[in-house]
Amino acid sequence: MYETNQFINLSEISLLYHDKSIVSESMWQTVCRAIIKDLREEFDLNIRTKRYDSLPESTRQSIRNYINLYKLILGVDRSGNIITYLDRNFETEIKIYYDGTCQGIKGYCPFDIDYKFLPALSFDHRLERYKTIVKREGYRYIAPKTMLGGSFNGALVKMKSQIGGMDLRCGNCHTFRHHKLYYFARIYNFLKLLSIKNIDKNTSHVLYSVNLLAKQYFEHTKKDIKLSEKNTPAQVLSRIRNQISRLVKKKYVIEYIFGENYLCPICEKVNINDHLTCFEAHHTNEALFENGLQKIEFGLYYTKSIKWLIKNLIAQECIYVCRNCHTMITAVNYNENALTILRNEIDTLYVNNFYDNLYKKVNEKRDIIIHWKSLLKNNMNTFPNPFLKMFDYGESIYSALICIYYICEIFSQDTKKEFFIAEELNYIQEKSSSYFKQYKSNLLDLEYIQYEKRLLQYRGFGFNKDIYKITFEGILKAKELIEERSGGFPDEFKELVSHWEHRNRKYNARKQRLSAFDIVLICIYFIYNKEIDFFMNAFHYIIDKENSYFSKHRKKLLNLEYITENQETANSFKEINITPKGITRAEELISLIKRDYFRKYQKLISDWEKRYDEYLMNHNKKNLKK
DNA sequence: CCTTCTCTAACGCGGACGGG
DNA sequence: CCCGTCCGCGTTAGAGAAGG
Structure with missing residues (x-):
């Protein structure tokens, strides 16, 4: 739309048509408004008054905001360019001087922003965490945006009501101030x-x-x-x-x-x-x-x-x-x-x-x-995805299936052992003992695996154990997944599989597990080296179990001739001694455990040492009392 | 347009306990 | 001894409200 630069002074026109009944300024304003309204409606003229009331309300509001902001930061009002606030305790006055430039962080703004970039400037509550102070102490919070609306004097009053004062900051400095991380x-x-x-x-x-x-x-x-x-x-x-x-x-x-x-x-x-x-x-x-x-x-x-x-x-x-x-x-x-x-x-x-x-x-x-x-x-580009995980949230079952495929089909080619047990999978994936069970029923439902009972020998005892085999469908799905993953994550996938292979070798190579019976024997050996008199009490205290714990293993220890028992009378303490056979077995176990579970072993021993010292202290106290 | 705060579902981990 | 189940707490990833 074309706009003329024509200015019309209504006061001059009014001299020609002066009506003596108009005596006050406000009456004259009403008449002027009526004239303008008529000109707009009757002649369809787009007239912009000095107040720009021909613009949409939102635009007018926006311009008013800018004008108020401009006046405030350059101190155009009568009181000069210092605005006075009260501090947070209403006790002393603080005066903030605005010169139309960003006050930056600690007085320095690297972006050279001044009043010519008016939209980029904004007021910022000087007190940190102003909101929480406001909530706690019942002060008034006015958002800097809403502060400027309305008349200039209104804006000034609103601004002064903010305790602690407002700083002038550009948007960039504002983000710096609030982004603590x-x-x-x-x-x-x-x-x-x-x-x-x-x-x-x-x-x-x-x-x-x-x-x-x-x-x-x-x-x-x-x-x-x-x-x-x-x-x-x-x-x-x-x-x-x-x-x-x-x-x-x-x-x-x-x-x-x-x-x-x-x-x-x-x-x-x-x-x-x-x-x-x-x-x-x-x-x-x-x-x-x-x-x-x-x-x-x-x-x-x-x-x-x-x-x-x-x-x-x-x-x-x-x-x-x-x-x-x-x-x-x-x-x-x-x-x-x-x-x-x-x-x-x-x-x-x-x-x-x-x-x-x-x-x-x-x-x-x-x-x-x-x-x-x-x-x-044109599909000319594939975009990088560096932080994508190989197995997304909720896809752990796929990870398990691929691992099963490798255990049953790839790693077992030499040994011809085409099944796995739960413990094995958990060990290879380095997960807790309850890991496999979370996917077991799912995998069985999908018919990716099947299970059967089989009598397995373990430490001389026969156990009916569930063994699992991968099915034909499982192999198909696993192959599909492998193709997908090794395409998307070539290096990571290779690394993962080689890790599984390493763990699988380690699983097959391990001779001993840290079993409760072994720990009991090692603990007895540990105590035997310390030469404690009250064997039973010390044993249960150090191994941190209840009183019946030793009896669970007693028979087996006696049968294997790792310990000897000697009881003189029915009421006297049992004297328990470790046999040379027991000592060699214990030492053998320790060296094995040290090899496979060094950290676990160290922690175990340090715990025992700690409780041994505690036990001795308590024991001595009792003796002193007596 | 960006950040912080709060809440939540679903998954992960490991100890306790009892059955086979 | 292993295994399954229960339970509490941790972790992850994201939604949505509210603030700047």
Whole structure:
């Protein structure tokens, strides 16, 4: 629509048609409004008054907000450019001086943002955790956005009501101030040095670092975290881990699409190494979303896989810009009404120039995305998926099936043992004894495995045991899965299988298990070396079992001639001695256990030592009392 | 548009206990 | 001795509300 620059002064016209019945200013205003209304309705003229009331309400509101903000930060009101607040105890006044520039972090803003970038500036409550203070002490909280609406004086009053005062900050500095996790030095440095090359080269190391950093950050913030029944330390830790990995993914995605050391294309002051959190996804093509396609808010979806993120960013034609520049892009009303808001032609010229440049630069980056999109359309590209797990959530059953296939079909080719038992599978997969049972019924229902009873010899005893075999369907499914996994994760899959093979060899090679009977014998040997008088009491105390425990194994120990018993009278203590045969057996067992279960053995012995000392102390106390 | 907070389902781990 | 079952707590991944 074409707009003239014609100004009409109603006061001049009024001289011609002066009606003496109009005596007050307010009456004159009413008449003027009526005249304008008539001109609009009768002649269909688009008249803009000085108040811009021909604009839509939302636009007017927006312009009013900008004008109020502009006045506030430059101190245009009568009291000068210092605004006075009360501190949090209503005791002393604090005065904050605004000069229209971002106050940054600790007084420094690296982005050079001043009043000409008005939309990018915002007020920020100076007190940290203002909200919680407000809730606890009953102060009034007004969101900086809503503060500016209405009249200028109203905005001023609202602002002054905020205890502790408001700082003026640009969007980028604002994110820094509130993103405490990113501000944590170790996490910040980790992300700064991280690049797409590091991740591709050693994905598992990155995951390990993320885990470690999460723990460190958790320790750092432990005091401030409110723990509850639902909000357990483990929950908090997992949240932190997620947050860090989100930042890692964000960096990966930006680097993958736009290259390393990405700069904000518009201001060219913000880079992903130093200011990762300042970057936001900007949808460059609004026309895509006219036909009901939903815009993705990417901030909510950094938990998704990198592949998903890259695909969708390209499909939705997004580029990354810093928060300040993004606000400038979206602030259409500011762009169109810069002169009205700033009331200064030189500044307006600057703003107009900025916007001209901005659109050019956005389009330059957009070309990159369009290029990616053409590759995507022609299926010319497969996107990386570094943090994807081989077995997704709920797919452990597949992992079990593949392992079963390898045990029954591949590893047993030499031994010709085509079945497995539950214990074996759990051992090979390094899981707890209840691991297999979780999938057993499922696998049986799907007819991937079948079972039969078989008498197996174990340590001289015969047991009817369930043994499991893989079925034909199971083999088919396993082969299909193997093809799928070894295609998607060639290295990881190879590594996994070789690990299983190693564990399988270890399982077949092991001669002894840490059985309860063996432990009893070793414990007796341990006590025998300590030369304790009260054998039974000491034994039960050290091995940490109830009083009947020894009797369970007594007969077997006597039968095998590992110990001898000697009881002089019916009421006297049994004297128990370990035989030379028992000693050699115990030593043999220890060397075996040390070889296979060194850590477990060490822990066992250290526990025994601890309880032995405790026992001696208690025993001596009793003796002293006597 | 992004982050934090809170809640939740489903899976994972391992100890206790009793039957065969 | 192994195995199955029960149980409590930890972990993972994500939804949704609310705040900036």
